[in-house]
Amino acid sequence: xxxxxxxxxxxxxxxxxxxxxxxxxxxxxxxxxxxxxxxxxxxxxxxxxxxxxxxxxxxxxxxxxxxxxxxxxxxxxxxxxxxxxxxxxxxxxxxxxxxxxxxxxxxxxxxxxxxxxxxxxxxxxxxxxxxxxxxxxxxxxxxxxxxxxxxxxxxxxxxxxxxxxxxxxxxxxxxx
Amino acid sequence: xxxxxxxxxxxxxxxxxxxxxxxxxxxxxxxxxxxxxxxxxxxxxxxxxxxxxxxxxxxxxxxxxxxxxxxxxxxxxxxxxxxxxxxxxxxxxxxxxxxxxxxxxxxxxxxxxxxxxxxxxxxxxxxxxxxxxxxxxxxxxxxxxxxxxxxxxxxxxxxxxxxxxxxxxxxxxxxxxxxxxxxxxxxxxxxxxxxxxxxxxxxxxxxxxxxxxxxxxxxxxxxxxxxxxxxxxxxxxxxxxxxxxxxxxxxxxxxxxxxxxxxxxxxxxxxxxxxxxxxxxxxxxxxxxx
Numbered sequence: 001x002x003x004x005x006x007x008x009x010x011x012x013x014x015x016x017x018x019x020x021x022x023x024x025x026x027x028x029x030x031x032x033x034x035x036x037x038x039x040x041x042x043x044x045x046x047x048x049x050x051x052x053x054x055x056x057x058x059x060x061x062x063x064x065x066x067x068x069x070x071x072x073x074x075x076x077x078x079x080x081x082x083x084x085x086x087x088x089x090x091x092x093x094x095x096x097x098x099x100x101x102x103x104x105x106x107x108x109x110x111x112x113x114x115x116x117x118x119x120x121x122x123x124x125x126x127x128x129x130x131x132x133x134x135x136x137x138x139x140x141x142x143x144x145x146x147x148x149x150x151x152x153x154x155x156x157x158x159x160x161x162x163x164x165x166x167x168x169x170x171x172x173x174x175x176x
Numbered sequence: 177x178x179x180x181x182x183x184x185x186x187x188x189x190x191x192x193x194x195x196x197x198x199x200x201x202x203x204x205x206x207x208x209x210x211x212x213x214x215x216x217x218x219x220x221x222x223x224x225x226x227x228x229x230x231x232x233x234x235x236x237x238x239x240x241x242x243x244x245x246x247x248x249x250x251x252x253x254x255x256x257x258x259x260x261x262x263x264x265x266x267x268x269x270x271x272x273x274x275x276x277x278x279x280x281x282x283x284x285x286x287x288x289x290x291x292x293x294x295x296x297x298x299x300x301x302x303x304x305x306x307x308x309x310x311x312x313x314x315x316x317x318x319x320x321x322x323x324x325x326x327x328x329x330x331x332x333x334x335x336x337x338x339x340x341x342x343x344x345x346x347x348x349x350x351x352x353x354x355x356x357x358x359x360x361x362x363x364x365x366x367x368x369x370x371x372x373x374x375x376x377x378x379x380x381x382x383x384x385x386x387x388x389x390x391x392x393x394x395x396x397x398x399x400x401x402x403x404x405x406x407x408x409x410x411x412x413x414x415x416x417x418x419x420x421x422x423x424x425x426x427x428x429x430x431x432x433x434x435x436x437x438x439x440x441x442x443x444x445x446x447x448x449x450x451x452x453x454x455x456x457x458x459x460x461x462x463x464x465x466x
Contacts, residue, residue, distance in 0.1 A: 024230065025234075027230070028230060028231050028234045064190050064191045064194055065190070065194065068194045068197075068198070071198070072201075072219070073219075073223055076216060076219055076220055076223060076313075077223070077227075077302040077313060078302075078309060078311070079309045079311035079347060079349075080308075080309060081202045081205050081206065082201050082202060082204075082205040082212060082216055083197070083198035083199065083200070083201030083202040083205065084198070084202055086194070086197075086198040086201070087195055087198035087199060087202070090191050090194045090195050090198065091191075091195055093191070094191040094195075126307075126308075127308075129202070130308040130309075133202065133206055134308075134354070134355075136354065138308055138354075138375070139375075142307035142308070142375075143307050143308075146307055
C-alpha cells in the first residue's frame with residue numbers, strides 16, 4: 001500500500017513539477033534578458049504556448065485568474081499597456097477551453113494548426129490594441145514575424161513535453 | 177452567499193469579469209491614472225527581485241554557452257586587442273595632455289564646473305525590446321538614488337532614459353522607442369537637432385536646419401537642452417542622409433543590453449543652486465573616478 005501511495009505521489013509531483021517547470025522556462029524566455037538577438041520581438045507568444053498547452057491537457061493547472069496575473073506581469077515587464085496581455089491571454093484561454101474537447105482528440109499536426117490560429121489572432125489583437133492605445137499606425141510586420149517564428153518554435157517546446165506527459169500518463173495507468 | 181450555485185456561476189463568468197477588468201486597467205493606464213501608475217510601480221518593485229532570482233540560472237547558462245563560443249575566437253581577438261592597445265596608449269597620452277590643458281583653461285576663465293556625474297551600474301533584468309515598445313527594466317530604484325529622467329548608458333553610449341522609478345526597480349525607455357525624443361547636437365558642426373526613435377535599429381534626426389552640412393560618420397551627442405540629460409553623452413554616428421531623412425546608428429547594441437549605468441547628474445540641484453563654486457573637492461574627486 002505504502003509503495004503504491006508513494007508511487008502516485010511521485011507521479012503527481014512529477015506531473016505538476018513538469019508543468020511548473022515548463023511554465024517557468026517559458027516565463028524566463030518571455031522575460032529575462034537572455035542574450036539572444038531579437039528575442040524581445042517574439043516574447044509575448046511564449047506564454048501563449050504554455051496557456052494553450054495546459055488549457056488543453058490540464059486546465060486545472062492554469063485557472064483564469066492565474067492567466068490574468070501572468071498577463072499583467074508580462075505587461076509590466078514589456079511596458080505594454082497595463083492589462084493588454086492579461087486581456088489577450090484570458091480571451092485566448094476562454095477560446096481554447098471552448099474547443100478543448102475537439103482539440104484533445106486531434107493529432108499533433110491539428111494541435112499545431114490550432115496554435116497557429118490562436119497565435120495569429122493574439123498577434124493581430126496585440127497590434128490592434130497597440131495602434132488604439134498609441135493612436136499611431138504601427139507596421140504590423142514585426143508582429144507577423146513573431147507569429148510565424150513562435151509557430152515554428154511550438155513543436156520544439158511542446159513535442160518533448162507531450163512525449164514525457166504521455167509516458168507519465170501510460171505509466172500511471174498500466175492496466176488501461 | 178449560496179454555496180454550490182455561486183462558485184459555478186462565478187466560474188463561468190470569471191473570464192468575462194477578468195477581461196472587463198483588463199480593459200478597464202488599459203483605459204486607466206491610457207488616461208495616466210495615478211492609482212494605476214502607483215499599482216504598476218508597486219508591482220514592478222515586487223516582481224523585480226523575484227525575476228532576478230528566477231532568471232539567474234538561465235542567464236548564467238546562456239553566458240557559459242557564450243563563453244565557450246568566444247573561447248575559439250580568443251587568439252585572433254587577442255592580437256587585435258594588442259594592436260588596439262598600442263593605438264589607445266597614444267590616445268591616452270593625448271587625452272592626458274588635453275585634460276591638463278583644459279583644466280588650466282577652465283581655471284583661467286573661472287568656468288562653472290559641469291555637474292558631478294554619479295553612476296549606478298545594474299544588470300538589465302528584462303529587456304523587452306518588444307515589437308511595439310522598446311524598454312528595459314532595472315533592479316535599482318529610489319533606494320539607489322535613481323531619479324525619473326536619468327540618462328542610461330551602456331559601455332559605449334546613451335541607450336535610454338528612466339521613465340518610471342520604484343523603490344528597487346526602474347523602467348528605461350530605450351532611444352529606439354517610438355516615443356523617445358532626445359535633444360542632441362552634431363558634434364563637428366554643433367548643429368542642434370532632435371533624435372527620434374522609430375521602433376527600428378536606426379534613429380532619425382529631426383528638426384534639422386536646412387543648411388546643416390551633414391556628413392556621414394559625424395558623431396551625435398546629447399545637447400543637454402531641456403535640462404533633463406547631461407550634455408555631451410555620446411549616442412551614435414550618422415550612417416546615411418537622403419530624401420528619407422538623416423539616420424543615426426547607436427553606438428551600443430540596443431538589442432542586446434546586459435549591464436547599463438544610470439547617470440545621475442544632480443542637474444536639478446545645480447540649476448537650483450546657481451552657484452559658481454564647484455562642489456567640495458573630496459566628494460568631487462571621488463565621484464569623478466567612478
